[in-house]
Amino acid sequence: MLSALRQLTSxxxxxxxxxxxxxxxxxxxxxxxxxxxxxRVIDADxxxxxxxxxxxxxxxDYIDRGPDTRRTLDLLVERARRGNVVFLKGNHEAFxxxxxxxxSRLPDWLRxxxxxTLLSYGLSPSPAPQEDEQRTLxxxxxxxxxxxxxxxxxxxxxxxxxxxxxxxxxxVRPGTPLTEQREADLLWIRDxxxxxxxxxxxxxxxxxxxxxxxxxxxNRANIDTGAYATGxxxxxxxxxxxxxxx
Numbered sequence: 001m002l003s004a005l006r007q008l009t010s011x012x013x014x015x016x017x018x019x020x021x022x023x024x025x026x027x028x029x030x031x032x033x034x035x036x037x038x039x040r041v042i043d044a045d046x047x048x049x050x051x052x053x054x055x056x057x058x059x060x061d062y063i064d065r066g067p068d069t070r071r072t073l074d075l076l077v078e079r080a081r082r083g084n085v086v087f088l089k090g091n092h093e094a095f096x097x098x099x100x101x102x103x104s105r106l107p108d109w110l111r112x113x114x115x116x117t118l119l120s121y122g123l124s125p126s127p128a129p130q131e132d133e134q135r136t137l138x139x140x141x142x143x144x145x146x147x148x149x150x151x152x153x154x155x156x157x158x159x160x161x162x163x164x165x166x167x168x169x170x171x172v173r174p175g176t177p178l179t180e181q182r183e184a185d186l187l188w189i190r191d192x193x194x195x196x197x198x199x200x201x202x203x204x205x206x207x208x209x210x211x212x213x214x215x216x217x218x219n220r221a222n223i224d225t226g227a228y229a230t231g232x233x234x235x236x237x238x239x240x241x242x243x244x245x246x
Contacts, residue, residue: 013241014164014203019052021239024167026059026207027090027224030066030116034233035075041235041246051239053084057160059207059223060090060169060187064113066228070120073149080152089156090169091187091208096153100142103134113228121145158186165238166202170209171220174198193220205236214245221245 016022023042028035046054062076063069079085092113099105099114106114106129118125118137121144125137142150159181160167166178171193173185178201185193190209199219207224214234215222223245227233237244 015241016163016165016238018240020162021046021049021051021054021237022057022162022165023054024057024059024205024223024236024238025233026169027061027210027227028058028066028072028233029061029064029092029113029228030069030072030120031227031231031233032066032068032071032075034227034231035072038233038235039075039079045237049239055084055086055162057086057167057205058088059167059205060088060156061092061207061224062090063096063117064092064109065116066113067116068120069117070149073152077148077152086160086167087152087156088160088167088169089158089187093153093156094183094187100138103138104131106134106137158183161202164203165205166200167205169207171206172200172204174200178202194222205238216243216245 025038042056056079058076062072076087080087095109095112096114099109110125115125118141121141123137123140123144126133129137158168166172168186170187171185171189172178172181173189174192174196175198194209197219204220206220206222209222210224210226211222213225214236221236221243223234223236225232225234235246
């Protein structure tokens with residue numbers, strides 16, 4: 001259970017409202033087997049600690065790169081039925097939306113993990129699909145993807161705020177109020193955000209940029225540990241001002 005894990009603290013001591021416990025996960029990337037393991041960890045910890053309100057926050061990039069996007073979305077759709085679950089959009093979900101609207105982007109998508117997503121839905125593109133095959137593949141993907149998967153992807157949020165914490169996929173633009181952030185930055189930003197030591201107004205919890213182990217810094221926490229490449233999917237548990245990562 002999480003109570004047995006090492007504790008990570010932040011010098012700024014952001015806090016959640018009393019009684020609220022948040023479990024945050026980012027960048028699952030088709031690793032359904034790792035996601036199932038994290039469900040078991042969460043369920044065991046909730047049963048042990050019995051928080052007044054437990055909220056699960058999934059921070060985008062559910063698809064691509066890893067072996068089983070389809071099963072990953074099945075698990076998340078089922079998890080959503082429990083309530084108190086928040087699903088954010090990642091840049092890979094945004095990229096898929098662009099490819100659906102413009103199939104000519106498909107070769108670019110295949111190079112960043114879209115191939116694994118197509119394979120998980122039973123589709124097998126040629127090594128270099130041309131224009132006709134690009135359109136055909138997108139039609140076949142739409143037909144192969146269950147309606148519940150399409151609905152899930154269409155309802156993703158850009159951010160979630162609770163207490164002093166702001167959850168987002170990639171990060172925020174320094175110097176811009178959180179209420180005025182652009183979608184492109186929330187989903188894609190890297191260097192300007194990662195190099196900033198500013199107080200962003202809230203404590204930012206994000207993924208998007210893989211790190212060897214969870215980074216808990218004074219103004220932000222990065223919990224993307226490259227699950228598809230490393231086999232390590234990180235779970236961050238937050239209660240009060242305490243943050244625990246496994």
